[in-house]
Amino acid sequence: MFPIMVDLTDEKIVVVGGGEVALHKINNLLRFGLHVHVVSPAIHPEIERLASEGFVTVLQKLVEEEDYHDAFLVMTVTDSKAVNDEIARRAKAAGKLVVHAEQPDLGNSTIPASLQRGRLVVSVSTGGASPTLAKQIRNQLEEQYDESYEDYLDFLYEVRQVIKKVEPDRAVRRHLLKIAADPIFYKDIERREAFLHEIRPFAHVTTP
Numbered sequence: 721m722f723p724i725m726v727d728l729t730d731e732k733i734v735v736v737g738g739g740e741v742a743l744h745k746i747n748n749l750l751r752f753g754l755h756v757h758v759v760s761p762a763i764h765p766e767i768e769r770l771a772s773e774g775f776v777t778v779l780q781k782l783v784e785e786e787d788y789h790d791a792f793l794v795m796t797v798t799d800s801k802a803v804n805d806e807i808a809r810r811a812k813a814a815g816k817l818v819v820h821a822e823q824p825d826l827g828n829s830t831i832p833a834s835l836q837r838g839r840l841v842v843s844v845s846t847g848g849a850s851p852t853l854a855k856q857i858r859n860q861l862e863e864q865y866d867e868s869y870e871d872y873l874d875f876l877y878e879v880r881q882v883i884k885k886v887e888p889d890r891a892v893r894r895h896l897l898k899i900a901a902d903p904i905f906y907k908d909i910e911r912r913e914a915f916l917h918e919i920r921p922f923a924h925v926t927t928p
């Protein structure tokens with residue numbers, strides 16, 4: 721399995737099935753600010769609530785191909801293996817990302833356990849061996865990478881944007897970016913401001 725970050729902001733995501741597992745998968749997608757389409761005759765009350773708040777669009781019916789033909793990502797989480805298999809087969813043939821929540825090798829993607837601190841995302845996959853272990857490792861990492869990383873990553877992002885703008889020389893750019901990643905800037909917030917102050921004056925200089 722190849723790890724990759726995918727921007728799903730403007731993509732259609734369809735979850736087929738509206739039970740407990742669908743709810744879990746939907747909540748995970750919502751954590752990343754995504755909108756989700758759900759197709760299922762039975763809908764978990766919590767999914768109904770999310771729909772009433774506009775986070776989820778529900779089609780309360782048995783799934784048909786037209787419900788996911790324009791989707792980018794399809795998750796099959798019904799309690800019918802035959803239905804899950806059929807959707808996975810068709811959606812994969814149509815070149816879509818497919819998570820088969822019951823038999824992962826019939827899809828082409830799986831969801832890792834993840835933690836998010838602003839721009840920092842850490843995800844853990846066990847290749848289907850043990851989602852529970854993935855969750856345990858994620859929980860351990862959650863303690864190491866606490867909420868303070870959110871601001872720290874914003875600082876690093878800002879530094880990177882400024883340096884990319886002001887420094888035309890690749891070697892110098894790399895050197896400056898390496899300095900920015902010194903752990904001292906994680907620990908000492910005042911130094912962040914000082915560093916930004918040092919590099920910012922050149923930010924208005926544009927290269928022709």
Ligand SMILES: C[C@@]1(CC(=O)O)C2=NC(=C\c3[nH]c(c(CCC(=O)O)c3CC(=O)O)Cc3[nH]c(c(CC(=O)O)c3CCC(=O)O)/C=C3\N/C(=C\2)[C@@H](CCC(=O)O)[C@]3(C)CC(=O)O)/[C@H]1CCC(=O)O
Binds near residue numbers: 821829846847
């Ligand atoms: C990581 C996480 C992400 C998320 O879903 O958000 C995730 N599953 C989570 C939890 C979890 N899932 C299950 C249990 C019960 C214990 C157990 O069965 O082990 C628990 C534990 C719990 O709930 O505490 C049952 C289960 N899961 C799968 C099957 C089918 C099979 O056997 O492969 C069955 C059996 C169904 C049955 O009983 O028939 C399949 C998949 N689950 C995956 C991801 C993908 C592989 C990721 C990897 O290996 O690293 C994969 C392959 C496909 C996919 O769904 O993407 C999330 C935890 C993180 C979090 O909470 O944040």
Ligand SMILES: NC(=O)c1ccc[n+]([C@@H]2O[C@H](COP(=O)([O-])OP(=O)(O)OC[C@H]3O[C@@H](n4cnc5c(N)ncnc54)[C@H](O)[C@@H]3O)[C@@H](O)[C@H]2O)c1
Binds near residue numbers: 738762
């Ligand atoms: N990947 C994971 O993390 C994970 C974890 C646990 C279980 N599972 C698997 O997920 C599946 C669902 O589990 P659950 O507990 O949510 O089941 P559930 O019984 O709570 O929900 C099943 C849902 O599928 C819907 N459904 C059935 N046929 C349908 C059809 N033709 N079209 C659209 N929707 C249809 C039902 O209306 C219902 O909402 C099971 O196969 C289970 O083995 C996966």
